[in-house]
Each structure stands twice: as structure tokens, then as C-alpha cells.
Amino acid sequence: MKTLNRRDFxxxxxxxxxxxxxxxxxxxxxxxxxIDNFVFQPAELKIKVGTTVTWTNRDDIPHTxxxxxxxxxxxxxxxxxxxxxxxEAGDYKYFxxxxxxxxxxxxVE
Amino acid sequence: MSGHDHGDDGVSRRKVLExxxxxxxxxxxxxxxxVPRSLGIIDSAEAATAAAPGMTFLQISDSHVGFDxxxxxxxxxxxxxxxxxxxxxxAKPSFMIHTGDITHLSKASEFDNADRIIxxxxxxxxxxxxxxxxxxxxxxxxxxxxxxxxKGAGWYSFDAGGVHFVGLxxxxxxxxxxxxxxxxxxxxxxxxxxxxxxxxxPIVLFAHIPLWTVYPEWGWGTDDGGRALEFVKGFxxxxxxxGHIHQVMQKVEGNVxxxxxxxxxxxxxxxxxxxxPGPMKVEDAKLRSMLGVAxxxxxxxxxxxxxxxxxxxx
Ligand SMILES: [Cu+2]
Numbered sequence: 001m002k003t004l005n006r007r008d009f010x011x012x013x014x015x016x017x018x019x020x021x022x023x024x025x026x027x028x029x030x031x032x033x034x035i036d037n038f039v040f041q042p043a044e045l046k047i048k049v050g051t052t053v054t055w056t057n058r059d060d061i062p063h064t065x066x067x068x069x070x071x072x073x074x075x076x077x078x079x080x081x082x083x084x085x086x087x088e089a090g091d092y093k094y095f096x097x098x099x100x101x102x103x104x105x106x107x108v109e
Numbered sequence: 110m111s112g113h114d115h116g117d118d119g120v121s122r123r124k125v126l127e128x129x130x131x132x133x134x135x136x137x138x139x140x141x142x143x144v145p146r147s148l149g150i151i152d153s154a155e156a157a158t159a160a161a162p163g164m165t166f167l168q169i170s171d172s173h174v175g176f177d178x179x180x181x182x183x184x185x186x187x188x189x190x191x192x193x194x195x196x197x198x199x200a201k202p203s204f205m206i207h208t209g210d211i212t213h214l215s216k217a218s219e220f221d222n223a224d225r226i227i228x229x230x231x232x233x234x235x236x237x238x239x240x241x242x243x244x245x246x247x248x249x250x251x252x253x254x255x256x257x258x259x260k261g262a263g264w265y266s267f268d269a270g271g272v273h274f275v276g277l278x279x280x281x282x283x284x285x286x287x288x289x290x291x292x293x294x295x296x297x298x299x300x301x302x303x304x305x306x307x308x309x310x311p312i313v314l315f316a317h318i319p320l321w322t323v324y325p326e327w328g329w330g331t332d333d334g335g336r337a338l339e340f341v342k343g344f345x346x347x348x349x350x351x352g353h354i355h356q357v358m359q360k361v362e363g364n365v366x367x368x369x370x371x372x373x374x375x376x377x378x379x380x381x382x383x384x385x386p387g388p389m390k391v392e393d394a395k396l397r398s399m400l401g402v403a404x405x406x407x408x409x410x411x412x413x414x415x416x417x418x419x420x421x422x423x
Contacts, residue, residue, distance in 0.1 A: 038327070060388050098240045100285055100286060100328065101325070101326070103285055
């Protein structure tokens with residue numbers, strides 16, 4: 001997981017001002033989960049309130065990301081992404097509604 | 110070639126016989142007096158001859174129309190090859206069942222393409238949905254095409270050639286951490302549907318995900334499949350057909366024969382043989398030996414039932 005410290009972050013922001021299309025994204029308010037081989041990686045993620053998590057499906061089979069009553073992605077084809085911003089603390093269990101043995105957890109503090 | 114004979118091991122009628130077979134070419138099954146007997150691996154020409162008398166129906170599965178990844182960049186093409194094989198069969202089957210994953214992403218164009226190819230068989234087709242057919246938000250495409258006259262999410266039954274067929278749906282309301290799911294409404298309907306049927310009526314249940322536990326680590330099983338199987342316990346001949354796992358696998362338990370069909374699109378690994386159940390890339394020359402269709406023959410009065418798997422290419 002790529003995380004930048006505060007100093008790198010301000011450099012990244014400066015870069016972003018100069019080049020608006022660069023990837024100044026990997027700060028601690030943006031986290032990523034990958035789906036590889038029918039597994040959410042990391043399976044458990046600890047984040048702060050306000051963080052946006054982006055899931056990317058890297059399998060050749062579609063998957064979904066579903067947390068009952070909280071969020072529900074469409075079917076994600078290969079390389080499709082789904083993002084959700086967590087505005088409330090709590091434990092968010094989620095799963096793939098097509099392959100329910102695939103489960104994950106986002107812990108928001 | 111793997112597979113083993115379990116006809117001559119002196120198993121009594123009551124003893125539970127459990128066996129799994131991965132087959133390459135075809136396996137012929139007969140059921141005599143409620144005792145299943147494998148006649149072993151046979152070649153498809155022999156199979157076609159053996160299957161000629163009686164009522165024959167065909168199973169096709171997991172077409173995944175729209176799939177275009179390296180495991181098979183042309184799933185529509187191999188579906189068409191399968192249909193050509195069906196059209197070349199010496200005895201025309203009475204009808205066909207499709208055990209789901211007609212499409213890969215539930216797109217209208219994928220359903221259109223699947224229909225265009227499958228209809229070339231000029232056979233009646235009875236469908237059940239796979240999870241890939243329910244990906245559009247309102248599950249409209251599958252329902253509009255195949256849901257007429259069905260109950261709930263698409264279950265139904267019909268009679269043909271003295272056999273009672275039941276199409277079940279186990280790909281909805283899946284629960285986190287769980288397997289396939291039939292649900293209480295469908296189970297109540299099934300119990301009612303079978304009530305009053307003579308115990309000598311041969312029963313064929315078909316669904317997408319296996320109703321029996323094949324490999325729970327990969328979700329290959331149905332949480333409440335056991336309840337459905339309880340309803341058919343008293344019947345003399347029960348055959349359970351499914352797709353989903355894209356390989357031939359069989360199990361015999363009492364009077365129930367379980368059989369899974371190959372996909373026409375891409376192979377999947379044997380349980381636990383890979384990091385995931387995802388599409389398996391094999392040498393191009395080998396692909397067609399791992400795709401195919403199954404024909405099932407029922408001889409009336411003789412209580413014999415034979416399942417023959419035919420790959421697209423030996
Ligand atoms: Cu499938």
C-alpha cells in the first residue's frame with residue numbers, strides 16, 4: 001500500500017497544481033483494495049473517517065462489492081473500479097454478491 | 110484418462126456409494142433397479158449408438174457469451190461449435206436444458222448473440238439462470254426472455270417422456286460467507302411440486318450451482334441444497350444436473366446421481382488445483398477437449414438412465 005507522509009503530500013499537491021492531471025492520489029484519504037484470484041486484498045483495511053476506498057477488479061471474472069444497507073457496486077468487469085467514501089466510524093463488513101465466499105472488512109475510526 | 114468403475118464392488122442397495130470422476134471423453138451411466146452403474150469411459154461414437162433408443166435430452170451450460178479473455182477469446186465461436194455438434198448428432202434429442210451463465214455480463218447484445226446461435230439447434234430449450242445472467246440492475250433481460258411461466262426468480266417444472274423435470278434457481282439472495290441459495294419460498298414450492306408424485310417417477314433436478322457440496326472453499330455448493338434433496342429422497346431415480354464449475358464431475362449417493370456439465374466457453378481448474386476458480390488457460394490445442402455438452406438418455410420401463418459427455422474435440 002502506497003502512503004505518503006505529510007511532506008511528500010505537499011510536494012504532491014504542488015505538483016498537482018502545476019500538472020493537474022498527475023496522480024497525486026495516494027495520500028491517506030484514498031485507499032485501494034484489489035480483487036485478485038477471488039480475494040479482496042487487503043482483506044481488512046483500517047482507515048480514518050473521510051477516507052475514500054477504491055476497489056479494482058483484476059480478475060477475468062466479474063465481481064461486486066456489497067455491504068448490506070451501506071454500499072453496493074454494479075458488477076465490475078475486468079479492471080473496473082468502484083469507490084466509496086466512509087463518512088461514519090464503524091466496522092463495514094462487505095462481500096461479493098456473485099461469489100459470497102469472498103468477504104472483506106473496512107474498519108473506520 | 111481418469112475415472113473408475115464402481116459397478117462390481119458389491120455395493121448393496123442401501124449402502125451409500127460415493128464417487129467422483131473426472132472424465133475426458135464421456136461416461137455412460139445406467140441406473141438399474143435404483144442402483145447406479147458406470148459403464149466406464151466410452152468414445153463419443155459408441156455413446157451416440159448406445160444412447161439412440163429411449164428419450165434423449167441434452168444439457169448445455171456456461172456459454173458465457175461475451176467472454177473474450179485469453180482462456181478463450183471467442184466464447185461465441187465455441188458455443189457455435191457446440192451447436193454444430195448437436196446438429197450432427199445421429200439421433201435428435203427431444204429438447205435441451207441450459208444450466209446457466211448463458212452470458213458473461215448480462216448485456217442485451219450477449220443474450221441476442223447467445224439466442225441467435227442456440228436457436229440454430231432448432232430444439233426447445235429450458236433455461237435456468239447463472240449468476241452471470243443476473244448482472245443487470247433489474248434482472249430484466251433474463252426475465253423477459255426466459256422467465257415466462259416461471260415462478261419467483263425463474264423456477265418451474267415440466268414433464269417429458271415420463272420424467273419429471275424441475276428447473277431451480279440458486280443464484281439469488283446469496284449471503285456473505287455463504288454458498289448458492291434456493292430460499293424458503295422456492296423450497297416450499299418444490300416440496301409442493303413433488304407432493305403426490307409416484308415414487309417411481311424419475312426426477313431430474315437442474316440448477317446452475319451444484320446442489321451438493323463440491324468445494325465450499327470456492328463457493329461450489331448450495332447452502333440449502335440438502336433440503337431440496339430431502340424432498341426427492343423417496344424417489345427411485347433422481348438425477349441432479351448443474352453447470353457453474355466448468356468440468357465433468359459425478360457423485361452417486363443412494364438413488365441420486367449428481368452430474369456437472371462442461372462449459373462451452375472456458376475450463377476451470379479442479380478443486381484446489383489453482384489459487385482461484387477463475388478461467389483456466391490451457392494450450393490452444395487442448396481447449397476443445399475441455400469444452401462440450403452432455404446428452405442424457407432415459408429408457409422407459411427399464412429404469413435406465415445414461416449420461417454421455419461429449420467434448421467439442423476428442
Ligand atoms: Cu459460471
